[in-house]
Amino acid sequence: MRARDTAVALLGLLLMNSWLKAATIEVPLAEWEKMKADIEALRKKDAAANAIEKSPVDKTLAKYGPNAAVTTKAGRLTLSGFVQIWYYTIQNDHRGLFDDRTVNDITDINSTSDNDSLRIRRTELRFTMDLNEHLTTVVMLDPAREATSFPAFPTNQGIFKRAANSRTGSAVTNVQTGAGGVPRFLQDAYIVYKGIVPHHEFQIGQFKPPSFAESARTSNQLDFVERSFLGQLGDNRDLGGTVRGSWHEERIQYWLGAFDGAGNLLQSAGQAQNRSDDNDAKDYVFRALFRPVWKHSTWGNLELGGAALLGEHGESGSPDPIADPTNGLNRQTTAARRFNAWADYQPGGPAKGLWLRGEWGSITDRNAPSSVVDLLGNDLDAKGTQDYAKATTVQGWYASAGYKVGDSPYAATLPTWFQPFEFALRYEALQNTQVADLVKPDHTDNFKTQVYTGGINYYMSGHNAKIQLNYNHVLNPDGGNNPNRNFHDVRNDSLVVNFQVGF
Numbered sequence: 001m002r003a004r005d006t007a008v009a010l011l012g013l014l015l016m017n018s019w020l021k022a023a024t025i026e027v028p029l030a031e032w033e034k035m036k037a038d039i040e041a042l043r044k045k046d047a048a049a050n051a052i053e054k055s056p057v058d059k060t061l062a063k064y065g066p067n068a069a070v071t072t073k074a075g076r077l078t079l080s081g082f083v084q085i086w087y088y089t090i091q092n093d094h095r096g097l098f099d100d101r102t103v104n105d106i107t108d109i110n111s112t113s114d115n116d117s118l119r120i121r122r123t124e125l126r127f128t129m130d131l132n133e134h135l136t137t138v139v140m141l142d143p144a145r146e147a148t149s150f151p152a153f154p155t156n157q158g159i160f161k162r163a164a165n166s167r168t169g170s171a172v173t174n175v176q177t178g179a180g181g182v183p184r185f186l187q188d189a190y191i192v193y194k195g196i197v198p199h200h201e202f203q204i205g206q207f208k209p210p211s212f213a214e215s216a217r218t219s220n221q222l223d224f225v226e227r228s229f230l231g232q233l234g235d236n237r238d239l240g241g242t243v244r245g246s247w248h249e250e251r252i253q254y255w256l257g258a259f260d261g262a263g264n265l266l267q268s269a270g271q272a273q274n275r276s277d278d279n280d281a282k283d284y285v286f287r288a289l290f291r292p293v294w295k296h297s298t299w300g301n302l303e304l305g306g307a308a309l310l311g312e313h314g315e316s317g318s319p320d321p322i323a324d325p326t327n328g329l330n331r332q333t334t335a336a337r338r339f340n341a342w343a344d345y346q347p348g349g350p351a352k353g354l355w356l357r358g359e360w361g362s363i364t365d366r367n368a369p370s371s372v373v374d375l376l377g378n379d380l381d382a383k384g385t386q387d388y389a390k391a392t393t394v395q396g397w398y399a400s401a402g403y404k405v406g407d408s409p410y411a412a413t414l415p416t417w418f419q420p421f422e423f424a425l426r427y428e429a430l431q432n433t434q435v436a437d438l439v440k441p442d443h444t445d446n447f448k449t450q451v452y453t454g455g456i457n458y459y460m461s462g463h464n465a466k467i468q469l470n471y472n473h474v475l476n477p478d479g480g481n482n483p484n485r486n487f488h489d490v491r492n493d494s495l496v497v498n499f500q501v502g503f
Helices: 002-023 029-051 056-061 170-177 229-233
Strands: 076-090 117-132 135-141 186-194 200-207 238-247 252-259 283-296 300-315 331-346 354-365 392-404 421-436 444-461 465-475 494-502
Touching: 229 354, 229 392, 229 421, 238 283, 392 444
Parallel strands: none
Antiparallel strands: 076 117, 076 494, 117 135, 135 186, 186 200, 200 238, 238 252, 252 283, 283 300, 300 331, 331 354, 354 392, 392 421, 421 444, 444 465, 465 494
């Protein structure tokens, strides 16, 4: 049997060898050598491609993902954004701050600003294109900014209260009809040049002028549902450019900038963004910060800073643009000034998780004609507003403190449901109520509003996903106890809940 098996196996091998010889393809020697050379060239090219050093931009962006490739014509594109949805409830008081039926017969409707409501507060979508390690451009859009009929916070009387809401005025009409349309869809649009001059970068386009500390923080990382009065005054874009210097791991920084400065710093002449300048002058900005303690395991982080804005607003205007208007922009030239200073401390060691912040600001500018209420009706055009105004100065400040349980060194010993919580308190005051002086109508009297805010934050995924709850206790000004400034004590405390998800 074994001999037979061996014979069969040999026969099979002979048949297979004959078949292989029949299937062999003859290749000329010259063509074979060319094929080997082509394969070797491809191997060397692939090895060289793998050996190319990646640029700093490639190295940095390789960290982000996860595993989601974005194809662009040039450079690398990063897409980020977040959505904030509010629910708020406000004490119902249909009378506004200037409502006075007994002395000056002024009607100030507040029913447009005390309705409980849901609101899409922010829908920011940011496109960041890194063309190379020296050049970045950013575009940020926020469709939710187009809405204009929602009340302001932390007080529904507004960041500035200087006019009564009439029954037929725009404040009532906006709520009745859902009006909007202020061109604020485009927020940021700028280009950054970096890595060309050591320790410096250059920025040009539309963005926030470097000033207040709180306004410089991104809106998805706020300690409270809404910025303070001062933070909102700095949360405005303008067209201009800056140079920024940074040393010692960003412990020492400065900014120098020039901006259009359209309108005025008191926000009574419209917004500064998405519009042409209204004079030839520019606003010049200087900002500096110093971090004497930074990333220290025991002492934590301490930041001290300040900023100044010097500019000239107005053009082709007479001293009285109502009685003696000028054929032109009809705005009297005014020296505009803004100063602010801040401190931010986050201790380490056993106090880690605690944070303390405070900021002060002063603003000097001239309000637009007919934008400030004249309680005695001394105006020439019988609108009950200030015909023309001299420059005025308003001041404000805030102090806030909080404790983030998850950052505490004792967090691991606490229940897991308690670790995502943060508790915060803030006091703030701003001279935001403006009325014409009773004796000199071209002067402006400023009265302060005070707000106490208590907050609870619950973090589900850091600042990307969180829920915030704030209660605002508002103390409105009393008008100096003068019978001709009979301010109504508006009941307008509010509770606001913010639902936020970002990416």
